[in-house]
Amino acid sequence: MRIECPHCGERDRREFYYVGDAVALARPAPDAGPDAWDDYLHNRDNPAGDTNDLWYHEGGCGAWIVVSRNTVTHAVHRTKLAQKAAS
Template sequence: MRINCPNCGERDRREFYYQGDAIALDRPSEDAGDQAWDDYLHNRDNPAGVTRDLWCHEAGCRAWIVVTRNTVTHEVLETALAEQVQA
């Protein structure tokens, strides 16, 4: 898979570090209980189709990038610097 870094241009996926879903997760309250914390720390949706993920261009400019991609076809639809993306 190739990712277009807004700063550096198109690069191989191996230059990037995958952080996860670009949509913020709701942190449980301190007294939420073990199940709520287990879900928050370990369980994530794994949708088939279009997702928005947060990646760091670790082997390049080190920018955080929101990548909109299709998890079925591996097609990258759009990339943007995270600081310029509305949540």
């Protein structure tokens, strides 16, 4: 899979570190029970299809990038800096 870094151009995905879903997870309250914390720490959706994922360009410029891709076909639709995606 190839990922287009907004700074460095197209690169092999091995230069990047996958962080997870680009949508922030709702952190449980500090006094939430063990079941809520277990769910937050260990359970994630595993969608088949289009996703928006957060990747870190570890082997390059160090940018945080939101990658819109399809998890079935591995096609990358678009990328943008995470900072710009939040605004």
